[in-house]
Amino acid sequence: MSRRLIVGISGASGFVYGQRLLQMLQPLELEVHLVVSKSALQTMACETQAKLSDLSAMVHQLHRNEDIGASIASGSFRTLGMVIAPCSMKTLAEIATGNAGSLLSRAADVVLKERRRLVLLARETPLSLVHLRNMVSVTEMGAIVAPPVPAFYARPQNLDEMVDHTLGRVLDLFDLDSASVRRWDGIASRPSN
Numbered sequence: 001m002s003r004r005l006i007v008g009i010s011g012a013s014g015f016v017y018g019q020r021l022l023q024m025l026q027p028l029e030l031e032v033h034l035v036v037s038k039s040a041l042q043t044m045a046c047e048t049q050a051k052l053s054d055l056s057a058m059v060h061q062l063h064r065n066e067d068i069g070a071s072i073a074s075g076s077f078r079t080l081g082m083v084i085a086p087c088s089m090k091t092l093a094e095i096a097t098g099n100a101g102s103l104l105s106r107a108a109d110v111v112l113k114e115r116r117r118l119v120l121l122a123r124e125t126p127l128s129l130v131h132l133r134n135m136v137s138v139t140e141m142g143a144i145v146a147p148p149v150p151a152f153y154a155r156p157q158n159l160d161e162m163v164d165h166t167l168g169r170v171l172d173l174f175d176l177d178s179a180s181v182r183r184w185d186g187i188a189s190r191p192s193n
Helices: 015-028 038-047 052-056 089-097 103-113 129-141 159-172
Strands: 004-009 031-036 061-063 081-087 117-122
Touching: 004 015, 004 103, 015 031, 015 038, 015 052, 015 081, 015 159, 031 038, 031 052, 031 103, 052 061, 081 089, 081 103, 081 159, 089 103, 089 117, 089 129, 103 117, 117 129, 117 159
Parallel strands: 004 031, 004 081, 031 061, 081 117
Antiparallel strands: none
């Protein structure tokens, strides 16, 4: 079996997380399957110059979100798991309630039922009680909620470094090393100001 990873991109602000994740996966020799929500396409147009064809060129297969019969909708299609980057509160709610009406939420549901790794870059602020309860719910189901929060100890010089560090930590959750994470090695080794 080839090593496969599913990447989902939903409609929350932060399209760059999904786009950059696909770029970071390129040298890792994974079979990447991508599903993009309709809202994510709108966000892509607002936040980037990217086209869907740009994303498609970086993956093994781009799946239509309406294609419930796609390979990634079945537990027999073995994968390492799935990352949804970014994950909107709508998508989080669908996963938390088992509403598998789209391929994005169905693939996440399959990953959970098969006890594979599901990482959600939940993107919203401030958080309502509904958001928090949905995060607790998916965590109890086995998902990992990993909001894209920058690590300032890495002393990022720009937005790209902040994004890369966050995504590098996400890839750590799959034991994949993208070499983009500045590892914490203790206070004693930090340069003094």
